[in-house]
Amino acid sequence: MKRFLIYYRLLLIILVILFFILLFHKNLAPEGRMFLVKDFCLESKFISDLYPEERAKPVEKNGDKCYQTFFNQPVYFKVKVPRVFTQAKVKLVYRNARQNVVQFGVLRTKHQTTDWDFQLKLIENKIFDSLDWYKIEEEGVILWQKKKRFNSIHQFLNNLPMDQKTAAFFYEIVPEAIGDKTKVIKWNKDTPLKYVDYIIASYAQPLKKGDKVESEVEFLVGQDFINQGALEFMISAPGIEDDRYEISVEKIEIELAGPALSASNFWQKVKEYFVRKIRKDE
């Protein structure tokens, strides 16, 4: 019996050690990659539902599809992360019948309750999508020309036309390049297109599959974006409450990437973690 107890305890000790190794491996994500999905049918430990509840309805089910609808903006969702990643690629699948502009952002670390600093990106603009102007797309930037005059965005920016009007949205044109400031305006949904000859925007047009929209956007994140162990994202749809439109989110996919842990940088990372913990950065 004594021998049985020794072997049995040894087995249990090995199992416990293996269990903790597995747990640490999961949390450290040493390969530097993590892929998270939320389809709203199943509760996700990592990705929260949309909130606050005054702006978003509870999760609804229609056949085998689950979705959450929001009717006021902005709405948020949190993504709990076990470690710090440097890049977050987010894919949103949603239904949007009539809302013209949809923006998506990630919140920077809040040091005070009034800190609401977002890295914001444009994920859908129905007005731009329906333009039949000549379009040039280069490295995430799109230039629409009412009448074709430039062959590249580079050429356009180096010879900004001061005899015609340019509207910029989610894009900053270097002030030195602007000769006449009245010729370059910031675009908004009320800007009449007849007064504009060029539109330039940082924008990746979403993929449309039937009534579904698939938007993919990439953020550079890091320690400065962690709020209580989570990344906090925001979906903003300016004017949605006034127009009484609704957007239904069906799926959220997040691909997180960061530097892989290796034997050489492991102890450095452990040291950084404890320094952060002592400083109470997280």
Added chain:
Amino acid sequence: MKFVYYFFRELFLFSLIVLFLLLALEDFEPGFVTLWLDFDFFLKIIFITGLLAFFTSSKSD
């Protein structure tokens, strides 16, 4: 029967130790444990093995 008693007793004690370690880890780094598993699982194991160890203990003497 003594064998069965030791089997459950050891399992009960080890589960209890693991649970305390997990609670300490979760307290130190929120989400470290709960992101991947539920404490319910360990509580159930502790409860069942505890009961089984208790009921088999009298027959092991």
